[in-house]
Amino acid sequence: MIYLLYLFIFGFLLTGIIGLFASWIDRKLTARIQYRVGPPLLQPLNDILKLLGKETLIPSGAAQYTFLAAPLIGLVSVMVVSTILWVNNMNPQQTFIGDLIVVVYLLLVPSLSVIIGGFASGNPLASLGASREMKLILSYELPFILAILVPVIHSGLSIRLGDIMATQAQYGIIAFSWSGGLALVIAVLCMQAKLAFVPFDMPEAETEIAHGVLIEYSGTLLAVYRLTKHMLLFALPFFIIMLYLGGIRGNGLHLLYGTLEYVGLVALLSVIRNTNPRLRMDQVVRFFWGPMTILATIAVLLALGSY
Amino acid sequence: MGILDDAFLKSLWVFHLATGSCNNCDIEILDCLTPRHDIERFGMLLTGSIKHADVLLVTGAVNRQCIPRIKRLYEQMPQPRLVVAIGECALSRGVFIHSYNCPLPLDHVIPVDVYIPGCPPRPEAIIAGLVKLIDQRKAQTGQAKV
Numbered sequence: 001m002i003y004l005l006y007l008f009i010f011g012f013l014l015t016g017i018i019g020l021f022a023s024w025i026d027r028k029l030t031a032r033i034q035y036r037v038g039p040p041l042l043q044p045l046n047d048i049l050k051l052l053g054k055e056t057l058i059p060s061g062a063a064q065y066t067f068l069a070a071p072l073i074g075l076v077s078v079m080v081v082s083t084i085l086w087v088n089n090m091n092p093q094q095t096f097i098g099d100l101i102v103v104v105y106l107l108l109v110p111s112l113s114v115i116i117g118g119f120a121s122g123n124p125l126a127s128l129g130a131s132r133e134m135k136l137i138l139s140y141e142l143p144f145i146l147a148i149l150v151p152v153i154h155s156g157l158s159i160r161l162g163d164i165m166a167t168q169a170q171y172g173i174i175a176f177s178w179s180g181g182l183a184l185v186i187a188v189l190c191m192q193a194k195l196a197f198v199p200f201d202m203p204e205a206e207t208e209i210a211h212g213v214l215i216e217y218s219g220t221l222l223a224v225y226r227l228t229k230h231m232l233l234f235a236l237p238f239f240i241i242m243l244y245l246g247g248i249r250g251n252g253l254h255l256l257y258g259t260l261e262y263v264g265l266v267a268l269l270s271v272i273r274n275t276n277p278r279l280r281m282d283q284v285v286r287f288f289w290g291p292m293t294i295l296a297t298i299a300v301l302l303a304l305g306s307y
Numbered sequence: 308m309g310i311l312d313d314a315f316l317k318s319l320w321v322f323h324l325a326t327g328s329c330n331n332c333d334i335e336i337l338d339c340l341t342p343r344h345d346i347e348r349f350g351m352l353l354t355g356s357i358k359h360a361d362v363l364l365v366t367g368a369v370n371r372q373c374i375p376r377i378k379r380l381y382e383q384m385p386q387p388r389l390v391v392a393i394g395e396c397a398l399s400r401g402v403f404i405h406s407y408n409c410p411l412p413l414d415h416v417i418p419v420d421v422y423i424p425g426c427p428p429r430p431e432a433i434i435a436g437l438v439k440l441i442d443q444r445k446a447q448t449g450q451a452k453v
Contacts, residue, residue, distance in 0.1 A: 045314075054387070100451060
């Protein structure tokens with residue numbers, strides 16, 4: 001019962017609220033970079049509420065049940081992953097061995113749900129977007145996992161998030177070491193690709209394939225997809241803060257630092273997204289499998305040499 | 308007037324449909340998105356997919372080739388949906404009124420909620436029209452005018 005409460009309050013409500021706020025920061029910052037005024041604070045919430053009140057259309061060529069189920073798979077996986085992260089952050093000793101691996105797997109599921117939904121909708125542009133998303137996953141997963149290996153090595157080959165945070169509480173945060181700093185940069189770029197933000201927004205490219213995978217979604221289902229995206233905008237930076245920057249501790253100055261780190265990461269994502277053009281698929285694969293994987297391997301080797 | 312209707316009026320996503328216009332009205336619509344006018348202040352966004360849209364902005368004299376396509380796009384929009392006719396051509400066919408190719412004005416093809424005249428209308432006029440659209444909708448759903 002207590003776990004259901006955790007799932008609802010922390011996994012859904014708190015994550016949702018922070019995610020909506022983060023997406024407002026992103027939109028407002030985008031507007032300010034372009035010398036515009038930007039949307040009001042409650043705009044992301046209004047968008048979600050509006051979509052809940054709209055009609056949900058199911059295309060006649062779609063695989064009906066898969067089309068309806070795909071957004072929910074993504075939402076549930078983000079809820080579970082943020083619950084695990086919150087519990088870890090509040091009480092590092094309470095969790096199970098291997099939760100790092102569970103988190104990495106669950107963070108992949110929203111992308112998979114986008115692929116399933118795109119193929120199920122039976123629209124050629126959506127299929128194109130889904131296939132691009134698939135290639136994107138194949139390209140960023142390798143450097144992302146190599147970058148995650150760095151904190152694992154630093155904390156004595158432990159695959160528990162609690163141990164990684166305890167190590168950082170004891171010996172200082174991992175990002176201040178050479179290998180940790182390098183891995184943080186790689187992880188931030190992989191996070192950009194996981195969120196499908198520009199320059200890695202090929203699956204959704206508005207101007208090119210008209211929202212790609214989401215093109216046939218409307219009403220409540222689109223609201224669920226947008227909420228999933230907003231919640232990922234909380235879960236991913238939070239995960240990175242826990243891995244490299246020691247997590248957000250709830251006492252006094254640490255809470256302020258943690259919040260600043262989080263807002264800073266969201267702002268960094270937004271600035272990267274506003275100052276770069278969209279890349280082609282082959283350029284992205286070359287970027288992640290070339291320089292990023294080589295840098296990540298160097299970071300792992302440095303970590304093994306305890307730098 | 309529920310919370311959903313309220314949210315609907317605060318986040319109108321527009322879909323831009325040019326039915327054979329000369330691009331002047333289209334450029335003025337794009338002007339509304341630029342830093343000077345910035346309609347994202349009111350929560351309006353330009354969407355690329357008709358399934359995401361709340362408002363259909365139509366420009367241009369409705370020609371024969373376009374009529375079935377306009378109807379199909381209108382039917383694909385999820386409810387509740389609004390239509391705005393922008394520019395003289397969409398209102399009354401403008402200089403094309405005697406053309407063999409433009410048999411009907413827009414409001415004989417699909418229902419239109421707000422007409423914005425001008426050739427082309429200024430961005431301020433388009434924004435004023437959208438505000439009127441919001442007021443009209445509020446009056447219909449039973450909320451006092453702002």
